[in-house]
Amino acid sequence: MIEAVNLAKHYGAKTAVGGVTFTVKPGMVTGFLGPNGAGKSTTMRMIVGLDKPTRGTVTVNGKPFEQHRDPLHQVGALLDAKAVHTSRSAYNHLLAMAATHNIPTRRVNEVIDMTGLGPVAKKKAGGFSLGMGQRLGIASALLGDPQTLILDEPVNGLDPEGVLWVRNLARYLASEGKTVFLSSHLMSEMAQTADHLIVIGRGQIIADAPIAQILAGSDKAKIRVRTSEVTRLSQLLGGAGVNVACHENETLEVTGLDARQIAATALENQVLVYELTPMNGSLEDAYFNLTKDEVEYHSQQFNDQAPVAVKGL
């Protein structure tokens, strides 16, 4: 369990995290989403005592991280996969961690097997690919068999098999009753992995809810309607707050009305409808909707036009 109360971090005049209150519960995967610079890493670093809060408190399993006598059994964290001795082998890196935390050597071999590091375990970590570095970071986080796991962008650099592995691992650990808190930029991945989402933008929490609720709140929730009278039904349904888009094959996509309201209008006016399908907005829609005003770094929009060549380059 992680509990943050009014947690804030300022760097001079810059507010990285602006006083957030949230709870990450055991037995589920909680996703931490937000645009670049939103404050995810700073929040995670404060949870494990690597950054000192300017204000507020955060506890892990009931205590501030630094007060735990057995920190690696309490919290496993992957915050910066590059934070290893580059000249040490993966095996020796894990062995050194185990030795200083009273963890048996047998556990080193277990986490090497769990993370698929076997073939490279004796190689120097400095030569690892991004994906192998991530696996070593996850192995380090798992070493103490912790009750709470904090993973910052764990699928960064992993191949599809690795992404699936992280998803299954996170789900397995949650099913064992552990607290799993992970950040990612990959919305589609989060949709398949997390039960609950905390969305942060410009250092403030902008959503904290079960994933299903965030998807249902997407204002892009559409109903697909198939009817033999496309023109007539779209006229009947049109009105304030309702958007009706006509597509080929006798299909309409309606936003602003639910399926029951559409069916009732069709019935009243004796229009034949042969499909009514609520289409949940994607997590990506919901996420962009939530964070559209909170993005610190806006990218150039290309739409479907070719980028314009700049003279002189």
Ligand SMILES: Nc1ncnc2c1ncn2[C@@H]1O[C@H](COP(=O)(O)OP(=O)(O)OP(=O)(O)O)[C@@H](O)[C@H]1O
């Ligand atoms: N040591 C620091 N000194 C000054 N500003 C910092 C420092 N660390 C973070 N920041 C700023 O605080 C804000 C939050 O940064 P943070 O790294 O927590 O965001 P993030 O959500 O993890 O972003 P990303 O997804 O890009 O990793 C950013 O504007 C960042 O530039």
